[in-house]
Amino acid sequence: MASPGKKAFALRIDPALWAEIERLAAQDLRSANAEVEFLLREALARRGVRVKAAAPRSGGQDDVEGSSGSAK
DSSP, X not given: XXXXXOOOOXXXXXXXXXXXXXXXXXXXXXXXHHHXXXXXXXXXXXXXXXXXXXXXXXXXXXXXXXXXXXXX
């Protein structure tokens, strides 16, 4: 079940790529879903896209910071 406030969707992904995502997730002590979200946010930040979280989590994690429209 999706977390409240999060969009759920089906994703078709190569099994070898999924295995690597699961491996990285285990190293980072995350679920595979959290790892995919982390990787997407990281990729957007590298492109200078700022993503604000829909609702703050009780863990106090900050939003992904990036400078919209400027290169780093």
